[in-house]
Amino acid sequence: MEESGELHSEENKVSGEKNKKRRLKTPAQVTALEKFYNEHKYPTEEMKLELAGELGLTEKQVSGWFCHRRLKDKRLLKDEAYANGRQEHSSGVIQDRGSGLGQDSCGSTKHGDYRLLDPKEVESRGLYSHDFSAADLTYEHRNRYTENVSGMDDTSSESGSSLQYKSFSQGQDPYNLEPSTYLTPNRAMPPLNPKSATNMGYKPSGYLKVRGEIDAITSVKKQIGRNYREDGPPLSVEFDPLPPGAFEDGTEGPIQEPYYSANPTIPSSPEISPVKRQLSLSSRYDSYNTKFSPQDLHMEGAELGSFHDYDFQDKRSHQHVKQRPTFHSHANPLPGRKSSLDLYEDSTGEASAHNSKKNHRMVAKHGTEGMRSDSASNHSDHYEGKVDVKQANSLSHGYETINPKNTQRSEFVKSKPSNSKRMPHVSVDSEERGLSIMTAKGPKLNGDQKGRIKYQDLDRVRMLPNETMGGEQVMVDEPLQHNVKQAPVAGMQPLRNRRSALEMPSSFSEDETAETSSSLN
DNA sequence: TTGTGTTTTATTGCCTCC
């Protein structure tokens, strides 16, 4: 099925562009495009041409792909924002502050939601990750942080994206992540959007500002956990220091607070199904990745370079909208031309580790291999051994260029036993994640320093004891279990897969679920 | 195997900016 599609693509690529029939891009092409897209959402014509040449596509195709990709992002953001909006509207104070944001004066009328900003502006200023709502943060994690920091590029944007999305949704909830990032040693909330405040010298205004406030409020709310009371004093943006015992709940930390499970990024209603869509998408390319044809593998090695070295984002973040990055400083947009396997490693590795229905299916295809958790070679498991050499090369490369920090993390990941009942899978995930980080970040270490600063912040966050890979899984599961005990959701099994968790009854939001639990307590 | 739903790709038209 996929093979035929890929062959079809290959054939068409060879035979030229005359064929009007739409043809799917090969996983390698998609991956490369995604990679590039993560770096540059608005590539210049030169970039497009170069990329097109590298991928054997036309500049028109590349342009169109980027266009559609942006639309897709936008759509996803919209969905997520909508889902998040539901969350916000479901809880008192947040609702008060959140309501009416949509009518915020900033932004054009032509676009909705995040279109309030010029996306190019947003991109260039790096606002995505710092000033957007949780949904946006999630989005950012999926698209930039995910692939640039953790190196988990996706096979497709969605595959990695969705997977990342899932990871963050439940395991590393951006809400949980960000506050942790910002927590001072005293566990008091540092100034809002510290990174954005210091990073680009940018201060959000209007809609973004309020959204950032909501983020902060929600973060505090989350940290307060059950101590948070809707009937309490409203949380202000200029947070007062938290009471000394705010985080000293004798029994549970904030992470395990019911509120945690109220992940605003998780669509609370089945009809809001970006996740589902992404699941589908991801699995789509999971399948691709598990069934690479020799042609594809050859192609990716021969034609595709890793974009890891592709160092534009720094310039991008500095450049004004109209000052788009060019290739001038990079003769080759695909420098290094290292084995592009890392693209697939990243994507596949990440893609292999989740519980989506389709992933289950994929695992089944690979028998027990997909369940192995014993070595870094798990990457190759998903290629059914087709890419051993390249795999090894890529891995070795990753280790050669690895940042000690990453090494440390990787070791930690490998050594830390998973607490999850999905342990086999999780472990694979963790390892692959670490490796993906290595392979993806290693080459970038030579350049692109500035861009990594903010990522390193996130990296550090992920290095926190409570939020490292293993802990992440704990975080994933425990809140669920917690909810099982408390939430009036009958029949909800403790360790439903993520999808199931997402499909919890939507008659009330998870936020409400959490708060109901809290109030019951 | 088939029908249905989702995702991706391609095309076209409109808008904005220079």
Add this chain to the structure above:
DNA sequence: GGAGGCAATAAAACACAA
């Protein structure tokens, strides 16, 4: 007016359930 981008639309490819 041209270029670039966005949105709408159609159609193909694909996934999945019956």
